Amino acid sequence: MESLKTKDYICNLLKARFPMIYISTWEENRVTQMIEDLAIEENKIKTVRKVYLWSQTDGITAGRESVKNTTAPLAALDYIAECNEPSVFILKDFHVYLNPKQPNEYIIIRKLRDMVNILRESEKPKNIIFVSPMLQLPEELQKEVTVVELDFPNIYELESLLDEMIAVNKENPNITISLSETEKRQLCKTALGLTLQEAENAIARAMVQKGQLSIQELDIILEEKRQVIRKTGILEFIKSDLKLEDVGGLENLKRWLIKRNKSWKEEALKYNIPSPKGVLITGVPGCGKSLTAKAISAMWQLPLLRLDMGKIFSGLVGSSEENMRKAIRTAEAVSPSILWIDEIEKGFSGNGAGDGGTSTRIFGTFLTWMQEKTKPVFVVATANNINKLPSELLRKGRFDEIFFVDLPTLKERMKIFEVHLKKRLKNETIIGDIKQTEDELKKLASLTEGFVGAEIEESVIAALFEAFAEDREINMSDLERAIKNMVPLSITQAEQITAIREWANVRAVAATAKEDRTEYVSEKEEVTKTLNSNDNFRHSRGGRTIDF
Template identity: 25%
Template sequence: MLAIACLLAVISYRGWPLSLICTLAILILKNMFDLQELTNRLKSGYGSVAIDCPIGSQNKLELLLVRMAIDGGQTARTRRQPVTWDVADGIQSYPSPGQMMAWEPQCWVKTAVQVPAQVARAGEPAPCSLLRYLIHQASNAQGEACLYILYDLPRFLLPHPQFEVVNRLLKRACTVLNYSNSRMILVHHGHQFGEEFQDLISEMEYPLPDEPETRALVQQQLQELQASAQGQGQQIPDELTPQDLTRTVRALLGLTEEGQINLLQYAVRKLRAIDHHLPGAINQMKQRQLIRLGIEYAPAPDVPAQGLTTMDEWVQMTSAALDPRAREFNLPNPRSLLLIGPPGTGKSLICKELSSRLGLACIILDFGNLMTKELGGSEQKLRDILKAASTVSPCLLMVDEMDKAIGQSAQEGDGGTSQRLIATFLRWLNDHEEPVIVIATANRPTFSPELLRRFTRVFVDLPTLRARKQIFQVHLQLRHLLPDPLPTSGRLARQYNTWLDTLAGLTEDYTGDEISQIVIKVAYNAFIKVRDGAAATVEDLLPVTLEELEAVTRSSPPQHRGQYREREMLLEWVKNGMAIHANPPEPVAAGARISRRSVSFED
């Protein structure tokens, strides 16, 4: 309860809304930060601990540290006076632990601390006065034991003559604190302490909310939003299914508590509803935020992928594996996928489709953009992207055309950079524990066996007759050449079905991309006809005939026609058990004759 009291005191002082107070109070009790580990380190004699904490979680971390300081025990050695510092407000002290336990929460106000004149030195950077004061206080055997919470101090450890004194004073402070009852917490975000501090500062990380924490936050916040709307005479319909709730929770992962609350509130207010549109709205806003950090996302698919029998099973299994309850049965994270097949068969589209079905963000890893002239720079950029993916997990990590980037043929003439990238990537694939699912694509399986064995390998072949019919349908409907939905009975239903059967029969050896280009060309021709005539709106169908579709199809030969040898090698590779079919070949009945012409015998 003391933690909640501390929370209410600080937040009421900052003027935060009641809904945020309640939510953060719940999260403090369910926090995943290993406070016991921090306590053990401090009690074991570590004088200084650095905590890498996102900016949006630093207020919450401070409250946890204050709780630890004032609730550490009854002896002077375990209970410490909380003192904070940042470059804007300088040194500030909370009330003493005894006062904080006895006073009303509204009385817990931090006060400024003046550095004695004999300690400070004129003209020095701001952190110097702080560190001299800290050393002075910690060296006093009769002084009060304090917990110093310092923000962004690593910014002042740059290799610049002006900051050399900061570096030296920090080393001295760390050493003094090791023999003192006081302790120092260095709160920062994304900074690195050099090797010279390895034996002086113990490092920890403050995690972002995991899925159970985020679920609790979403449920609490949605209740608060509905209550707030009702208080204003407004109604927000709640039509969120359990599946939509899970997708909403996953869309918010990778953000701090405040970031999650901000996006959730904005999305609900914008939609004026709590329904299946909520996860998509959150994902769009989240992606715009993270793009500014250099994270590139794959766009949503413009059409659904067709003919993915094996992928349907994979989505079902992966969705179950991402359920937090799966950990209770010691089930591992889903295996990554390697999609192999000829160009244009829809491998990249499958990545986007899987992202859409699972409700997960799809981050793009482009090995070509990783290459730098600096030694080790490419590997560092790769580590940064992998860390970003781990931060927003669960997510998909899309590696398009991986054979061109790190395949065996790509390793020649780059000074060994590709080999180092492969080593870094393999190490991460083998060691990472976060639910980051890699979906890589390649035209050929030109990879080392040690890389291949880390993937579930899926062969994406040219589309089957049934799949080609489905591809034609979705693209013709997308370009307003067929009605959506198709009629299910009557003359038009038979006519459109004949069209699709005929086109599917004409396009053997065509890829899905080539079929889409045929439809686009036909749609342009139809649009040109009506552009200067009757106005065409998105509700109207563009005029097109089967003969026009057939003519464009016959004038666009497939790129893979005649190139059977390479495809046969891939099929043999699959037949030997090296991969599974994304869509197994359709069985042909004994004695059946395959015709390119489709005849309807219905009346």
């Protein structure tokens, strides 16, 4: 019911005779309709008012009436000052005059400041409402103008729009409409985050594309939503078909996620539990952190939005902060949703000393939102170097849990090999002596002690290239050779991995289940491992052992 609250808020501002209101939105028509409804509701507004519109192209208009010679902003303001009737003036895109570049352009700001008292002291109530897609407010007017943010249409407004479109087109012989009340609700929930115009376009496109409107047209609504998110230039809509089973190991993390599935739905209300805030996944690079984020989206069936911190920071003063606010608003508009921030330490590791405090302000905005957010936006943040993150981000209340993803255990490596071999070896004509039995998987896993998941996948791909280059079947010997030729990250970055583990031992929960952390190997293999110089990667695993 957010839009109704906004409407009531604007109504109170008009009744209290606030001289100037600034509504930042793309939806001019929606604002105009809202103000016109308020202006004629005498029981709400107390005094019925006439609504005037102004634009650079048409000047001042009221319905079919138009006032001559009012396209210039000063002429329009003069008319408003002299108007002697209860009225509301909606000025479209007036923000272009609120950012003067030359001294002679300040006259418009001075005129607006003069008009504040004129509007307040007028015998008849008068208000000015600026409507613009961007907030541009000079310092001189900040104490005189009240800023209102118009939320995206809520589910009730979208349902009303859908009912109107169905009523208009139900007699059309070229369109078949087959939607139950439950399906209508689902369609409208999918459209959350679109403006009314965008939602109308998406529904209209669904009708004409297949000559029908049914639950099967959800993909068209989602495509329109992807377009909207792309246009922000900050968030990326990630389409993922991964399953949680495609992530090898990490059973502790998986169980935690499964227990929180559907916790944002109505059936969770009887337990009086809040929607989960988010999870921070840290650990060794290449061990499946980003893959897990994509799998969560598929399992929970929620849109996955990737936040690129590089796009948040912009060269214009103040625009970086606005970019962060826009990203947050978009994520909330399409909620319930998942906001994925990959390698978060690269965006929030600075202290703002060299950028005029921009990164500090952006970090503060994000922290406050994480703490206070009420809409179901689940934040999945991944980090390779956790030591670079500020301590404020790691305390309880920001994330529900911090998980540490270590080098995969023997059982996990077996599962990772199984996943990638099934994924790649789909054509039976190229499979040689690889049977994917437990013994084979165990042998491959034993050969890859200290390998991360990405390196295991790469070894399978390298073996396939060997077979492809010689136009033959792939064999176990190809896999063994590819493994032997690869130098794992656990050797090249041994010191860094040890440091990450020491941090995780007391500050994070192990993503690997307790039963998987105890590797089962034969006595002969155990002796071999003891002699292996990399054996410390088996016995000093990081992360507290907590079973979910």
